[in-house]
Amino acid sequence: MTDIPMPKYRQIADDLLKKIQTGIYPINALIPKEIELATFYGVSRPTIRQAIQLLVNDGYLDRRKKRGTIVRQRKIVQEFTHVIASYDQEMDNHGLIPMTKVIMFTTEVADNEVCERLNLPIDSIVFKLVRLRYANDQPIVIVTTYIPYSVVxxxxxxxxxxxxxxxxxxxxxxAVVRVQRRLEVIKADETVANLLNVQQNEPLFYFHTIGHTQDSGAIEYSIAKYRGDLNSFNIDVSL
Structure with a gap:
């Protein structure tokens, strides 16, 4: 069987990808113009356009009007919509380096919403844990979690x-063995925008999570605000 040679545009796309992955073309940097790439690789501009389009389709590049083509941060495909796992486990699965910064960790009197979600009497004491979570030094999500003080x-x-x-x-x-999650989309306020390093009013994925133990008791209520530009979510549905 005769090996079919790889098309020239795909060879160029692979070479551009290596340059992105090794930092020759870093995140948010402009890659050379089509005419410059055509000269460098010794091909026509349509061939360069095909190569670039492959990387646009795969989420590595983004065409910007009047600016050119920039290297973009690929979105992290989160699995937690259908898998119970820690944030560190999810990032490890993607080959990313996780880091957590604790913004606040205190006890307080739970408000009505928290009491309702955790099935607690009014004015119960809860732990409030606010964490800013990173992947490869990029802030990804801010999570506020409430845990009943009396239980732990x-x-x-x-x-x-x-x-x-x-x-x-x-x-x-x-142990959390079952979760309920609700998804909304909200706009980043000034405080959250500063923490997540996004523009104010940028869209965020907003998850409400109630974690249940084996005996069905609610042990955790969390609200998580994920950057819309760096995250996407897989949702599996079976009949």
Missing amino acids: PHLSDYDFTAVSLYETLAANNT
């Missing part, structure tokens, strides 16, 4: 910049 009173002994909340809950015999 020693939660403040843990450093959640270094340990997983879900693993900690499991170690305290309150």
Whole structure:
């Protein structure tokens, strides 16, 4: 069987991709103009356009009117809509380096919404944990989590910049085994925009999560605000 040679435009696309992945063309940088690339590779401009379009389709490049073609940050395809896993596990699965910054960790009197979500009496005490989570040094999501104080009173002994909340809950015999999630899309206010390094009013994915233990008790209520430009979500539906 005769090997079919790879089309020239695909060879060029592969070479451009290597330059993106090695940082020769970094994120948000303009790649050379079509005429410059055509001269460099010794091909026609239509061939260059085909190569660029492949990388646009795969999410590596973005054409901008009056600016040219820039290297874009590929979106992280999140699986947590149908898999219960820690954030660190998800990032590891994508080959990304996770990091967590704790913005706030305190106890407070739960408001009516939190009491309702966690099925607690009015004015119950809860832990409030606010974390800014990163992937490869990029802020990805800010998560505010409420945990009933009466169920895990020693939660403040843990450093959640270094340990997983879900693993900690499991170690305290309150493992999350089932979750309910609701998705909305909201606009970033000034505070969240600054934390996530986006423009004010940029769209965010806004998830409400209630985590349940084996006995169906609600142990966690979280609200997560994901950057719309860096995240997408897989949702599996079976009949």
